[in-house]
Amino acid sequence: MNPGITLLITCCTVFLAQLGMSIHLPALPDIAGHLRAAPAQVAWGLSIYLLGMALPMLFWGSLAQRVGRKPVLFAALGLYGVANLALPLISTLESFLMLRLFQGIGASGISVMARVLIRDSFHGDSLAKALSWLSISFVVALGIGQTLGSGIQVLLGWQSIFYLLGITSLLMTVGLSRIGFRAVAEPPADTRSWQVYRDILRHRAFLLPALAGGAGYGVIIAFNTCAPLILLGPRGWSSVDYGLLGWPISAAYFFGAVLVNRCVVRTGQKRMMALGTGLLMAGCAVMLFGSANADSGAWLLWLPYCVAVFGQSLNYPVSLARANDGAPVAGAYAMALSGFIHQLIAALIGATASLIASPSAWPLALLCTLLAVGAVLCTRFAPTRYKS
Template structure:
């Protein structure tokens, strides 16, 4: 495949995988009522999805070296589509959460393969620039997914959200079948599975920037987990009003990703990662104040700025981590994705257990994560 085709397929793949996180968020209270389940139980469907995304990432990376990028991506697309269709047919909380976990397994392969295909073709600042296209696809999923999910919920019911995901993913699978395979060369790594990833984890130059990206991602996951109940139940917003919030959030992420795409070659990776994390920490601090005062504007407006900061941090931190990795090939990118999804799943579980009436607990967690990300990346400069 040509570079442009790889970037296009990778962006659509990331877009669909992230829709599994954002698209059903406006329906969470409705699904909880339909299942006669406590909101906290249904909220666990998000960390279940994230655990599913994290669990097999290292395996996907190794399998892609053996069977090829296109084959593994095709398998993950099919799994994602089948599970999405199955979710629309269940009415039990346990089965809903289980299928969300399995859907996450498919999203895992989609996510890691899109990044590996980009890593195969680019390096240096060009890698950050190319990964920023994936960030743009991610941000579009934030707004389009949340807004489209609210529309489908209002017009066709929550099941239509997952049916549409299944249909779109199956169409991408059919398109992928018609494209030639990537010509990525094997890395000829002689180490075993555990020795390979163990060596990467021992590398400070890989580990610290990878952690910074994951902690920043945790801020987004905390908001996504808690926001539907904060805005719809604690603050009295409707599902449609909450769905509209996705547009300014998407625009903010788009701005951050575009700045990286446009200026990273000129300004450099370190400039953008420090700027992004500083903006993220400041925004979370203002949100903590807003949650104490119960001012909605001081919750979502600063969050939009924080999202822009994370949009700068994420592709650059991943590029720095994989560029500095002591082992080449798909392994560093797969481990980076695994760490981020595992951290997101743990953070999502913690956020889902926080009492909704104490909004400051959620924003406080976001502040802690943003501070930890900035401190971590500053340690790489020592």
């Protein structure tokens, strides 16, 4: 499988997995009404989804070393598809949250395999450039997901959102069955897989860039968790209004990812990452300043958030590439471990954001600012590369 086909497959699979995060958000009130639950309780579905993405990532990485890339990707796509097809059939909050967990487990395997396939074909600055394409897929899903979800909800009902994801996932599995995956010249994992993960985790050249990327990712998760309750509630936005917000957010992330793709080889990973975390910090600080004024308009929440998203779009692919280059062990392990760290952070932040969610914007802005500070500090002290 040539690098171009690899990029196409991984971008499509990441796009599908990330839709599971955002496509249903405009329909949150309708889902809550169907389940006879409070919107804040249904919002826990995002945290559960992220927890499902986080917990099995190390397992998916080890499995990819043992049985190969293709079977693992098929298993993940199948689980994701079945969970989505089952979601419209439920009638209780508990079953909704359980299926969101299984949906997240499937998305976990999809995400791990996308990164591993990229790592198999690219290295160094080329790896950062290739990972920027995954960032583009992520942000397109982030923006189109909200808009697509609001349109489907208005025209066909919220159940059709999950039917679309499930059918697409299973069709993608059938299509990929005709493609031969590249054989990787690496020994299979042995029984000491968890010791390998421990050894990687001990190196600052891996850990600090991974934490920097995860902290910025947490800002996006916090906003997605709290913003519907803020904007669809006291701000009086409709689900269509909220869906349209995805476009400026998507544009910010898209242009940042394109900038990485075009400039990272010339500019260097360290400078690009420092610029990204700096913009992330600036956007979150303005959000906090605006939220301190109770009479401020909604634009003081979403516009600086777009600046923060632009910064994270610079930070994320570079931090992931630096973490992979800083790992002392090759193979699927480093990508799986970095993904585990990011999703674990996201799950914890999603849970925290659900607990502090309120009609007021300042708890969200404060949480985002603290995460941005962490990203800046990790970037500042991260070694340039791994040294034995």
